[in-house]
Amino acid sequence: MSGATDLPKPAFRLSSLIYDTRYRFITIQVIVLILALLFTAWLVENVRSNLALKGKDIDFAFLWRRGGYDIGQHLIPYTNDSTHGRAAMVGLINTLVVAVLASILSTVLGVFLGVLRLSKNWIISRLVGVYVEIFRNVPLLLWIVLVAVVFSETAPAPKDFKLVNGVAKASMSLWDSVAITNRSTNVPFPLLDRPLPAIVTPWFTLPTSLLAILALIAGSIWAVLRLSRRATAVQEATGMRPVTWWQSLAILFAPMLAALYALGFHLDYPALKGFNFQGGLSFDHAFTSLTLALTLYYAAITAEIVRSGIQAISRGQTEASFALGLRPGRTMSLIILPQALRVIIPPMISQWVSLTKDTSLGIAVSYLDLRGTLGGITLNQTGRELECMLLMMLIYLIISLIISALANVYNTSVKLKER
């Protein structure tokens, strides 16, 4: 009787390192390791000799020295006496503010546009198609620059709002509440007459009133959810769904309105005082144009992602849902979108990451984000290119990795559970 027997494995010889596939990968990796180490050593040596030649060293102490420059938009206390490190922190926060705001706005707008793109309505789907193609095929930088230029060229100067002989050249829009000047956009800002006493700690100030209102909103939403769950239970038991919409509305709005009244809520309107608008909240055009351009551009890209995600769902799903008697709206929200979400989310993640990276284009409108402070003014003032650039790249890298990681966790949770 004959059977297949394994060939005897040849013993290790020195030549096996080259010819035997079992050992060759060790050889290759050792060679690659040596090359990589040599390359790194070469880089380090170059940096060392270049620094010596310029009489510089690597030193991050400048982060604790006085910055000496102003940043218009700062969400944490900052003056020109603050340190470079604090300036970088302000810049990082500005980057994140634009990134978060533009991500939310562009996702909402993009999902809306993506659904409209698939509408059976001929004119609206063409219109959205034109929008998407125009925004996708033109550089983002152009939109940022164009929005900024249009703001600064077409908007009136603050002095044009002044009444001269009873007539002003320009007027505020939206019932005299919003003033768009060539310097900034001024909008009303909510203020409280009788705020709760704030808790002041040495590091930060706790906005108690804001937290109280947020807690109230969360509580109302929780109560509404409970109400709807009870209504569902009643429906399942009796087949009749109790009418709850007015109760939900009351629970949602009554406590909040009462709280706002108790705290003395009112809006602070911008008003022309002297040469510029005072009061309200003033958005720099750098911020507005960057956010607006990012939103419009990424909405177009999101719309395409959503469209292809919805189209990826097989037609049988829609047909089955119609056969069950679901109406088109419910088909979309209960059958198509939950499945499309799995296709949509991975490319959306990378869109959010690239949006965050693209906030660095704020350089075109002099928006003082991370690149503008740490990689811009601080770099130029201190002359520490190596330290500033490496630190900035590291921070961007960390932000990108965090977004991908968080989004991946979410992605795994909605992924199809295969058995």
Place this chain on the structure above:
Amino acid sequence: MQFTRTEMLPPRAPPVSQSGALKWVRENLFSSWLNATLTILSGLVVYSLVKLSAPWLLHAVWNANSLSECRSVIAANFGPDAGGACWAMIRARWYQWIFGFYPPEVYWRPILNFGLLFVAMAPILFSDNLRGSVKLVGVVAALTILGLALAQGSWGLFALLSAIMLVSLAVAAWAPRYLLIATVLYPFATVWLLWGGSIWGPLLALAGFALIVPVYRALSPRFGLVVATTGGVIVASLWWFVLQGYVADALQTAIPLGIVAVESDKFGGFLLAFLIGVSSISISLPIGILLALGRQSNMVLIKALSVGFIEFVRGVPLITMLFTASLLLQYFLPPRVQFDLILRVIILVTLFSAAYNAEVVRGGLAALPKGQSEAADALGLDYWQAQRLIIMPQALKVSIPGIVSTFIGLFKDTTLVSFVGLQDPLRGITSIVRADIDWKGIYWEPYIFVAAIFFVACYGMSRYSLYLERKLGTDHR
């Protein structure tokens, strides 16, 4: 008694609402209340857009020397309050947008180079579609000859360059395989045509590549592909970095052959955008493939290096890479080694898009059934043979749309080079034009013009990628 109908009733025409344009309108515009509202809303949007822009476009002025002249022409023709586009600015600064500060007497060089780009790409773009490639080369040849006729130059030169384009058209039509020669020669021709100077430098650099072949042939039977290629590259590098300079100088003194040199700071406009875009994507594709293979590799170290590189590059904005090119690269190179800013930018942009291409190719690799590589193993192919003959042709086919969209993104991102002081069409040239006293205060026209050119280029590329997707039939349905 029986009644039998002998003749049928004539068929009646369908109701008006069930046929023709009315049916289409009912079904596509007013099928429900929601749809009707949407139709009316979008009609209003279109109407207001047209109402805003139509007079502006209709009152356009094409011939003027300054913005104030434009405005006076519009005021004279259409009344004092009329607004109008001043396209005269584009006529006046057209060449600057296309070529930057490139010397006008040698505009023929970038024009010829741009025409040859399509000749070189034709065999790749339309690999098995002879008519497509002839059409492309024909259109490009006609446009290039037109462009050359508009540029300044002597008749002899014009005849010579037109002959070059016509010869390539003839080659495309009757001997398409030889177009690949143009593809191979093109990078060297680009360097020589755009930067000028002695012809010996690019020729000898090409000779360096030619050196790789005999070395590879000599080594590959005994040592295999990787060692043979490495050996070839080492020999060629010795040639490039040690010998080539001396030989080129010697040849140049013996037989001076060359054209006027053009410095890098003269480059600008769309010439620069295309130069950076095309060279970066074509160099980054092979690097991207290697990185993707490295990421798939089961050698831990190589995988770690590839993943580290890809994730690092994809995690930082392109702007930081460009600043690295302009500020940091001097720290990482040996002291006193300086080279051209455009070249530095191309290198960094190439590394940047290599990481993105690697991810695209990795997607293509992941889409392949595992059976393919197992079958290749079973046939006894080694790793590189399997990659070259089995895996890559299929994986690249799947990833073509991704590669094209990477390229579209890269091409749009070439506008960022203005931040390191290069004259890109969007910020560089436009701000120069807008700073001119004649055109101060103009803002819609230059941006619309630049946007239109980018739109045509990018939209054309995405259509091409759709054509490829259809042709290659990547969706298995």
